[in-house]
Every structure is written in C-alpha cells, then in structure tokens.
Amino acid sequence: MNPPAFRLQDLRRIYQEGDTRRAALDGLSLDIERGSFVAVVGASGSGKSTLLAVLGALDRGYEGRVEVLGQDLARLDERALGRLRNATLGFVFQSFHLLPHLTVLDNVASPALFADEPFDAAQAALLALRQVGLEDRALDRPQHLSGGQRQRVALARALLRSPPILLCDEPTGNLDSRTGAEVIALLERLHQEHQRTVIVVTHEERLAQRAQRRIALEDGRVKEDSGAA
Ligand SMILES: Nc1ncnc2c1ncn2[C@@H]1O[C@H](COP(=O)(O)OP(=O)(O)OP(=O)(O)O)[C@@H](O)[C@H]1O
Ligand SMILES: [Mg+2]
Incomplete structure (x- = not known):
C-alpha cells in the first residue's frame, strides 16, 4: 500500500x-x-490559504476527512500532530516570518525548539542553509538580507527536518520578478531532488506553469483540476 x-x-x-x-x-x-x-490558484478569497492550513495540520476546525500519507488527521493526538508538523510538513509563507533578533542560523534552527526528540539542530540548520545556497550568511541577521535571500532562509527553515512535503503560500508574493524567479527555480530543485511533494499557492502564472498539476479554486470549490494523475 x-x-x-x-x-x-x-x-x-x-x-x-x-x-x-x-x-x-x-x-x-x-x-x-x-x-x-x-499549484493551487484562484481569486482572492477562494479558499487557497484555508486549504493549505488544513493540509498542514494547522487548522483542525474542518469537516470531512483529511489524510496525510495515509494518516487520518482527526485520529492524531496533539503529540502526533506536532511530530507531523515538524518532520513531515514544511511551511513557507509570503511574508517570511523570520525573527529579526536571531541570526539566520538560529532562525532556521528555531523549529527544533518544539521538537520532542533531540537532534542536532545547528548541524541540520547548516545543511538546510547549504541546500538554499546561504551557508555563508549563517551568522548574519535577516534584515541584512535581500527579500529573495530571506525567502530562501524561510525555505531552509522549512527544510530543517527534511520533510517529504513542502507547503508554500504565495512564496514569491513579496518578491520582485528576478528574485521570484530564483525562488521558483529553487522550489523546482527541491521538488526534484528528493521527490518531494510540493504544493504552492500562487497568483503567479510563471510559477503555476512549472507545476505538473493545477487546482483552481472558486468560492471554496474545485473549479478546474488539470494534470491530475
Ligand atoms: N479566520 C477567519 N474567519 C472568518 N472567515 C475567514 C477566516 N479566514 C478566512 N476566512 C474567509 O474564508 C474565505 C477564504 O479565505 P482564504 O484566506 O482561504 O482565501 P485565499 O484564496 O487565500 O485569498 P488570498 O488570495 O487573498 O490570500 C474568505 O472569504 C475569507 O474571508
Ligand atoms: Mg491566501
């Protein structure tokens, strides 16, 4: 199975x-x-972020059934949900959500504060920073970085535990066209490298076109689903 x-x-x-x-x-x-x-597309208010929050086990106020890798979310206790959010799912948001008083390295390592089993967060954070090409900025502060670099730090943080699934809500929404293109290329590489599942909410046609499948929402319903297996 x-x-x-x-x-x-x-x-x-x-x-x-x-x-x-x-x-x-x-x-x-x-x-x-x-x-x-x-790619999940659709007009503002069509339900894209709501969908991502449910898929990411952040919002449990849903009805119906949601399975992540065969596990029914409704049957998981808080501890199991925490493990799922930490090790299985990686999140990236439009507005980076980096902590300004922490170094880049500590930002990337910060999810480890919530881990329930010990692991070498500094080592993992350096490895994640290498994957996004920012190892040399590990001791810098986020405010010294460009928008595209900040989003790469946010991606590194999402990659800390090497999750098989990445969920991204408008990852290029705050970036200019060129830095947006860099982040798109990086997402493609992260998808290919470890056969990760990548789900991106986007308004950007350039990004949506890279996806193998496009799910268009309208008023909380699937209006179009192209390229589904
Ligand atoms: N916490 C909330 N309380 C009440 N209504 C909400 C809440 N969050 C979202 N909604 C409503 O749910 C609908 C879908 O919102 P959602 O944020 O998922 O849209 P979206 O597709 O992500 O839009 P956008 O492209 O603007 O980010 C909207 O009508 C919104 O007003
Ligand atoms: Mg949204």
Whole structure:
C-alpha cells in the first residue's frame, strides 16, 4: 500500500460570523500524489490559504476527512500532530516570518525548539542553509538580507527536518520578478531532488506553469483540476 501525500474527502471549512455561515472550503474531494508539484490558484478569497492550513495540520476546525500519507488527521493526538508538523510538513509563507533578533542560523534552527526528540539542530540548520545556497550568511541577521535571500532562509527553515512535503503560500508574493524567479527555480530543485511533494499557492502564472498539476479554486470549490494523475 502506498497512500497519496494527501487524500481529501468532502472537506469543508465553515466560518461562522454571527448568524451567517460562510464556507471557505465547500466540499473538496481529491488526492494529491506523492512527489507531485501542484499549484493551487484562484481569486482572492477562494479558499487557497484555508486549504493549505488544513493540509498542514494547522487548522483542525474542518469537516470531512483529511489524510496525510495515509494518516487520518482527526485520529492524531496533539503529540502526533506536532511530530507531523515538524518532520513531515514544511511551511513557507509570503511574508517570511523570520525573527529579526536571531541570526539566520538560529532562525532556521528555531523549529527544533518544539521538537520532542533531540537532534542536532545547528548541524541540520547548516545543511538546510547549504541546500538554499546561504551557508555563508549563517551568522548574519535577516534584515541584512535581500527579500529573495530571506525567502530562501524561510525555505531552509522549512527544510530543517527534511520533510517529504513542502507547503508554500504565495512564496514569491513579496518578491520582485528576478528574485521570484530564483525562488521558483529553487522550489523546482527541491521538488526534484528528493521527490518531494510540493504544493504552492500562487497568483503567479510563471510559477503555476512549472507545476505538473493545477487546482483552481472558486468560492471554496474545485473549479478546474488539470494534470491530475
Ligand atoms: N479566520 C477567519 N474567519 C472568518 N472567515 C475567514 C477566516 N479566514 C478566512 N476566512 C474567509 O474564508 C474565505 C477564504 O479565505 P482564504 O484566506 O482561504 O482565501 P485565499 O484564496 O487565500 O485569498 P488570498 O488570495 O487573498 O490570500 C474568505 O472569504 C475569507 O474571508
Ligand atoms: Mg491566501
């Protein structure tokens, strides 16, 4: 048995505001194969970030069923979820979320603070920085880096535990065209190198075109799904 990276069955995410219930995700059923590179596109408010947060086990307020590598998220306790977030899933956000008072190295190593088993975070952080080509900036502060370099640091942090799955929400959204292209090339390499599953939410056509599959959302539903296995 070789379960897919993700299996969604009738996934819904309802937000209640006063008397109104709004479905940010309105019945998604799909598989995402391991090792695939998937772009999630759609207008603002269509549910892209909501979907990523559910896939990343950050948002548990959903209905329906979500499996990550064959594990039903609803059946995992906090400890098992923590392990999943730490070792299986890597996150990258549009606005980097780096801590300014920490060095680049410590930023990359910071998820280890939440690890429940000991491991050599400094060593792993250096290795991750090497993968994004920023080993020589390890002792610098994030504010001394360019936008593209900051996003590479955020990617290194996501890679700390070598997760098989990378989830990226608008990873090039704050970057100019040239630095955006660098980050796109890096994502492609990270996908190919270890047959990682990469899911990117993006408005950028250039990035979406690199993906093997494009899932377009509209009002919390799948409007189009092209290139699915
Ligand atoms: N915490 C929340 N409380 C209430 N409604 C929310 C919350 N988060 C998201 N929503 C609603 O869910 C819908 C989908 O939001 P989501 O952030 O997933 O959109 P998106 O596709 O990522 O948009 P964007 O491209 O602007 O980032 C929107 O209507 C939004 O207002
Ligand atoms: Mg969003």
